[in-house]
Amino acid sequence: MIRVDVTEVRIMLRNKESNKKLKAYATVTFDSCFVVRDVKVIEGSKGLFVAMPSSKMKVSCPKCGHRNVVRSHFCSQCGNALEQPRAAAVSEENRQSEHKDIAHPITPECREYIQKRVLEEYDKKAKEPGAGQTSESSSAADFSCNGEEND
Numbered sequence: 001m002i003r004v005d006v007t008e009v010r011i012m013l014r015n016k017e018s019n020k021k022l023k024a025y026a027t028v029t030f031d032s033c034f035v036v037r038d039v040k041v042i043e044g045s046k047g048l049f050v051a052m053p054s055s056k057m058k059v060s061c062p063k064c065g066h067r068n069v070v071r072s073h074f075c076s077q078c079g080n081a082l083e084q085p086r087a088a089a090v091s092e093e094n095r096q097s098e099h100k101d102i103a104h105p106i107t108p109e110c111r112e113y114i115q116k117r118v119l120e121e122y123d124k125k126a127k128e129p130g131a132g133q134t135s136e137s138s139s140a141a142d143f144s145c146n147g148e149e150n151d
């Protein structure tokens, strides 16, 4: 049973060459009064899925205790070499596990519901004429010759 209602979903399409898996950012409004930004639409191996906003996990340096971003090779405080998590199979899904969710549903039903709503809006937006043009300002140079990747 869903108690909250997603009242608005705003989609900001991304088509950066640098991160093809990240399809869009979404801003989701619940019950017209609570907004969650930085929800991501990601193309995984099993299709599109929605990732909730997250922050990078940190690991403490065993020598000085400085908190470094996961997968740093050396401590940025003392230069001590840091133990590496296994580097193999770094898929987008695996990378998610190095992130801590900031806001997220705690029931599968709610997760499903949010994902459905976000992907519906994403679908609409992606089909609009002129889709793929990001209105968002970005510092990176604008590549005008993106390959078509429509299904």
Ligand SMILES: [Zn+2]
Residues within 6 Å of the ligand: 061, 062, 063, 064, 065, 066, 075, 076, 077, 078, 079, 080
């Ligand atoms: Zn250190």
